[in-house]
Amino acid sequence: MHEFESRTILKSSGLRGEITVPGDKSISHRAIMFASLAKGESRVRGLLRGEDCLSTLKAFQAMGVAVVETAADELIIQGRGLDGLQEPADVLDCGNSGTTMRVMSGILAAQPFFSVLTGDQYLRKRPMGRVIEPLRQMGAKILGRAGNAKAPLAIDGGGLKPIEYRSPVASAQVKSAVLLAGMQIEGTTTVYEPHLSRDHSERMLRYFGAEIESFEGGARVTGPVALSGREVEVPGDISSAAFFLVAALIVPGSELLLKNVGVNPTRSGIIDILQQMGGSIELLNPRELSGEPVADLLVKSSNLQGIEIGGELVPRAIDEFPVVSVAAAFAAGVTTIRDAKELRVKETDRIAAMCETLGLLGARIAPLEDGMQITGGQSLTGGKVNSFGDHRIAMSLAVAALRADAAVEIADTGCTATSFPNFWQLLAEIQG
Numbered sequence: 335m336h337e338f339e340s341r342t343i344l345k346s347s348g349l350r351g352e353i354t355v356p357g358d359k360s361i362s363h364r365a366i367m368f369a370s371l372a373k374g375e376s377r378v379r380g381l382l383r384g385e386d387c388l389s390t391l392k393a394f395q396a397m398g399v400a401v402v403e404t405a406a407d408e409l410i411i412q413g414r415g416l417d418g419l420q421e422p423a424d425v426l427d428c429g430n431s432g433t434t435m436r437v438m439s440g441i442l443a444a445q446p447f448f449s450v451l452t453g454d455q456y457l458r459k460r461p462m463g464r465v466i467e468p469l470r471q472m473g474a475k476i477l478g479r480a481g482n483a484k485a486p487l488a489i490d491g492g493g494l495k496p497i498e499y500r501s502p503v504a505s506a507q508v509k510s511a512v513l514l515a516g517m518q519i520e521g522t523t524t525v526y527e528p529h530l531s532r533d534h535s536e537r538m539l540r541y542f543g544a545e546i547e548s549f550e551g552g553a554r555v556t557g558p559v560a561l562s563g564r565e566v567e568v569p570g571d572i573s574s575a576a577f578f579l580v581a582a583l584i585v586p587g588s589e590l591l592l593k594n595v596g597v598n599p600t601r602s603g604i605i606d607i608l609q610q611m612g613g614s615i616e617l618l619n620p621r622e623l624s625g626e627p628v629a630d631l632l633v634k635s636s637n638l639q640g641i642e643i644g645g646e647l648v649p650r651a652i653d654e655f656p657v658v659s660v661a662a663a664f665a666a667g668v669t670t671i672r673d674a675k676e677l678r679v680k681e682t683d684r685i686a687a688m689c690e691t692l693g694l695l696g697a698r699i700a701p702l703e704d705g706m707q708i709t710g711g712q713s714l715t716g717g718k719v720n721s722f723g724d725h726r727i728a729m730s731l732a733v734a735a736l737r738a739d740a741a742v743e744i745a746d747t748g749c750t751a752t753s754f755p756n757f758w759q760l761l762a763e764i765q766g
């Protein structure tokens with residue numbers, strides 16, 4: 335449980351300096367999972383030590399994987415191979431982490447033992463039918479609360495057959511769950527998705543030596559694959575960098591260099607959105623780290639313009655819409671976000687949360703069924719707002735506060751430890 339700690343953020347007179355954000359959350363989860371399922375030793379550097387990734391790590395430790403911490407952000411993981419995990423002696427607690435629960439249910443569905451997954455009060459409300467349904471089509475025996483739609487989930491693993499699955503949602507968690515079940519069994523498993531979701535699983539499985547085909551509209555794996563231990567370098571999380579990108583754009587007199595940020599095209603929608611709004615963001619020193627594209631991002635305060643956002647851009651920026659709504663509140667004109675119904679089933683209903691909180695601070699923001707409409711150019715007042723226990727809402731409100739006319743008190747800020755444990759410290763360091 336997080337501390338319900340409140341924080342007061344004051345108007346900023348400029349953000350300057352050079353920072354490195356913590357490791358990418360999605361890539362850190364996958365590094366722990368695939369290193370555990372590989373044969374031999376892996377060394378993972380730059381790992382995010384956020385609570386979500388620690389939930390994944392503890393789950394694999396509970397299944398017999400030996401892990402040595404060699405530095406604050408470095409682990410050595412002794413992989414046990416696809417058939418070396420042990421039945422966990424207790425329930426696996428996924429905390430707040432949707433990725434841990436959904437992606438791991440794909441792994442566990444194919445393992446020949448019984449496991450139970452649970453999570454915190456937020457995760458237990460989130461839809462799990464989206465992974466249970468395709469895994470059941472593969473023959474998995476999974477039961478869940480609320481008519482097999484919610485956690486806790488009980489999995490009696492094994493006996494799967496491959497499928498071709500057309501996912502109704504562009505979700506990397508669904509795609510990964512099915513591919514990770516499929517990679518452990520004989521035959522070819524294919525997942526089609528309406529738009530391309532993040533492809534970190536496909537890239538990292540290839541990096542660990544598996545053959546996995548990505549094609550327009552989906553991905554395909556023929557199992558069982560052979561994964562071997564590797565050295566993995568995790569790039570900085572673009573979803574964490576996003577808070578500082580928006581902060582520097584909206585606070586006059588700012589210039590920030592964000593070092594070593596992952597810019598995988600399936601994740602970099604936030605850069606496209608902010609550049610389309612007129613934001614000055616330069617990608618410097620492009621390179622590759624463990625199969626993932628990386629760059630340093632130079633961002634300078636800019637006058638932003640409202641835009642229309644929808645379609646394939648949405649899954650490429652799915653975690654960034656809370657902070658996009660903050661950018662839009664300070665942009666000239668109207669910003670409309672559509673095709674983003676998924677925001678309603680994230681850690682909280684992020685459409686309702688941003689409309690309520692930014693609205694309280696004086697922004698003109700209205701919910702749409704599948705997005706929001708923000709009329710920018712208003713000044714924000716100070717006030718008291720709540721994060722609703724959602725890390726990205728808390729950090730988005732902190733960014734809004736940097737440009738509000740009076741102090742903003744944010745309640746329930748301990749949740750930032752989920753994905754960005756040193757967020758408040760970095761924010762303090764760059765105040766000019």
Ligand code: S3P
Binds near residue numbers: 359
């Ligand atoms: C994630 C995928 C996204 C994202 C989440 C992490 C992942 O969810 O919102 O924060 O690591 O695969 P969906 O795949 O459900 O859209």
